Amino acid sequence: MKKIMDKFSWKFFLFIGIAIILTNIPFIGNYVRLINTVIHESGHALMALIGGKVHKISLFMNTEGVTYTSHNGWFSGFYTGIAGYVFSSMIAFLSFWLISRKKYKPLIVILLIFIGLNLVFWVRNFYGLFWLISFGALFILLLLKGSSTFVQNCLLLIASILLVESITSSFTILLLSFTQPFYAGDATGLAKATAFIPAQVWGIFFFVQAIAFLYAGFKTGAFRIEN
Template identity: 50%
Template sequence: MKKKIVLFIVLALLLTQMPIIGKYFSIVNTLIHEMGHSLMAIITGGKVQSISLFSNTEGATLTSYQFWIGGFLTSASGYVFSSFIAFLFMILIYKGKSKYVLTVLLGVLVVSLLFWIRNPFGLFWIVTFIAGFSWTLVKGSKVFLEYVALFLTTLLLVESITSSFQVMYLSFISPQSAGDATNLSRMTRLIPAPIWGVLFFIQSLYFGKLGLNKFFRKKPSS
């Protein structure tokens, strides 16, 4: 399994650098990120109007909230949620529960389509992804499904870390346009965007390390 993990991580890194197909698959992480914002908004008593997905892998979630803490937690949840889901999927893969990875992802896709995705590209992406995903679940062999789950898990792992690095980088060179880091800086006022960017990146490395440790930790000698 160690060799498979390394191989699929390399494949995910290479794929995400490809112009069109790479962005298409990378949007899986974007959807998970935006779902994190949406779930936190609902948990804290807010509302979700819509989720938009774009061809450049960016996303936007339109929410409303009653209290400052709800808006704060909603803004902070996107990167943390995608990192946590990547970690959770790695644990499921480690325990041989690949089917649950696919089930959770399909659930996220269907719920997002039914309730929140409304922009044209977002609708195109999620309909085509659900169609391909459903065909894979129906027609794919057990081994093939396990490989698909492993591929999507390593893709989320890679994207959760690289996207967190990108927002950290942006928070230093352009703190007024660094997405969630900028929003949190404006909400807290005393904590600048670069600090939030660094925190986002650190948490992505932390969850990534927790998940990978399951596969690469040394077994105690008898």
């Protein structure tokens, strides 16, 4: 047990707890949770660019998002469908990994790149633009004015929200794939693209990959945050 706990820190558990509470507060919760939606939809968009086109992304106040794409072939659509949840889990892991190594500025820059790409090229609905501008401004202030401790704590909160949301959203899609397989988002889309693989299998895949990135964070010591 001690060896397992050595892979974590009290800060990890503290900020995970704060993230869980914060994301369940009305209005504020939806606002901060949208960071995961942006990463998720950006994953779809970036993969679509490899063999297709991104028309637009819409971000909504209820934390939902939609990426409108077209593709030159089956493989492009297939990998675009997979990318959202995998991208969310990967960025959550990367965020903790960078924080654990005190690489705060690179993480802020990465997040600003996501916001900038969406703001310039993809998002056009009012709430989406409001969110990108307001959240982007906060990151710029962190980059220019924040003290090391304040920046670390803010990024820990963002990383914790990303981790919590990557796991809970993938678990939600897993449940939906069994209870409402025709309305299970990306799992349903992939089931249609691969007629021989049902939505339930894709739901399991999305949840397993989220747990795999959680395990990777544990194994690499990414959750061991020093002051």
